[in-house]
Structures are given as structure tokens and as C-alpha cells.
Amino acid sequence: MTTSKYNKIKKAAKAGHYPDTFRTCLNMIPEGVQNSLPWHQLAQLVDTIHESYENGHTAGWKEAQ
Template sequence: MALVNLSEYAAIHGLKVTNVRTARARGKLLTAVKQHGVWMVDEAEPWYMERRKDWYTDEAKDLTEGELDAYDRVLMIRHYAQCGQYGETFAKCLDAIPDDIQEALPAQQVAALVDAIHDAYERGYRAGMAEAGL
């Protein structure tokens, strides 16, 4: 996860800088964060138009534009979360984070919170099993 400025992101993905800036302003770049007055984005984040083609499954075909944006964000968080490969576990850990916090933080930070919740559960589960002698 390397953060680059919007110009570098545009060069990496073969895009115009103005298109990248517009996408950032419209909330299409899910990993965009402002650092020291400069907008940065994860260089590995797929361009949102490509993400729509590659990431979606049949479950997303009937979603509205607003629902697709929310779906995009969950997919990006899942991509960054270590426990993202475990669908139900990931969903339960994500649900434990209040919506206002999820919306206020970039996808990488939400994924870190999801992983922290998952790790705390795992440690507690293992400690309980050890105490029970199982």
C-alpha cells in the first residue's frame, strides 16, 4: 500500500490528472486521504470505472448508483482487511464499527479496525479454549 499524489496516480493508470481530481472530488477514489495539504491515493486502487467491470458479481447487478458506491467501499475495505477472505467473519467485524466512523475514515483505516476486532475475538476465543482445556 503505497500512497501517491493524484498526478502520480494518473500517470500510473494512464489517466488525465483532471479526471482523477474530478473522481476524487466526487468520492470515487476510496483510498483518497489528504496529507499535509496534498491529496494522496493508494497506487494499487483500481480506477473506479475498471472496478465496476472487474469486481462485481451477480449480487450487484440490480443496485442503484448510490448502492453501488457503498458496495465499492465495502469491497475496497474487504480488499485491505486481513480477514477479508472470510466473508461472514468480515461482515460481522465491519458491522461492529459504527457507520459514522466508517464514513469518516479511509478504507485502509476501516480495514485496520476490522482486523483489530477480528484479532481481539480470536485472542479471546483461543484463551477461552485454553482455559477450558480444549
Template sequence: MKIKGIGTISKKEAMSILTREGREAVKNGDITTQELGEMYKLEQVKRACKIGTCGDTFRTCYNRIPESLKEDLAPAQLGLLVDSFYNCYSDAKNGKTD
């Protein structure tokens, strides 16, 4: 399967991020291959950034990225953006100015 910003990966590799229930949902057609690709890419972004394990904080920062960039950029680039948004927030909160 082809994922923008990543390239071509096997469906098996993409499904490796899912639980047993998730794999069943793909097999049953409840999750499309496009949705699977988006989920896989999001997981790669989480792994590429410092705050990927911080659920709410990650989602807040990730949601600031325009959809067109989410689609086109590589996970490492998206991870840098997420971390940058987090750093901006932290700096402002702590009164840092450069």
C-alpha cells in the same frame, strides 16, 4: 463521484467492481450513485484487511464499526479496525492475554 474517506473517483472506476447485472442496475437507476459509492468503499475495505475474503467473519467484524466511522475513515483504516476486531475475538477465544 466523491466518496467520503476515499476522495473523488470516476464512476467508471466505481462500476468496475460490479457484475454485468450490477452495471445494468446502475444504468437503470435501481442502484444510486450513493449506493455505488458505498459498495465501492466496502470492496476497498475488504481488499485492505486480512479477512476480507472470509464473508461471514468479515461482515460480523465490519458491522461492529459505528456508522459514522464507516463514513469518515479511509478503507485502509477501516480494514485495520476489522482486523483488530477479529484479533480480539481470536485472542479471547484462544484464551490469550497480554
């Protein structure tokens, strides 16, 4: 992935404000998918992965209480 594409994804994704979280979510996407999708779809996918994690974390926390 080019630096330009990476920066566009990071800027467009809500998770881009959190560097470690952003990298973790982006790294969950297979390299072939990263290379084939345009930056705006990857930004949406990164945010979807992050939202899924947050939803699971919140549900687990509520269940544990």
C-alpha cells in the same frame, strides 16, 4: 458506505477472505465511524476486531482445557 469503499476494505483486510466474519466485524463499527474513516483505516480496524475475538476465543479455549 459505497460499494467501492466496501470492496476496498474487504480486499485490504485479512478477514476479507472470510465473508461472514468480515461482515460481522465491519458491522461492529458504528456507521458514523465507517463514514468518517478512509477505507485503509477501516480495514485495519476490521482486522483488529477480528484479532481481538480470536485472542479471546483462544484464551478461553486454553482455560477451559
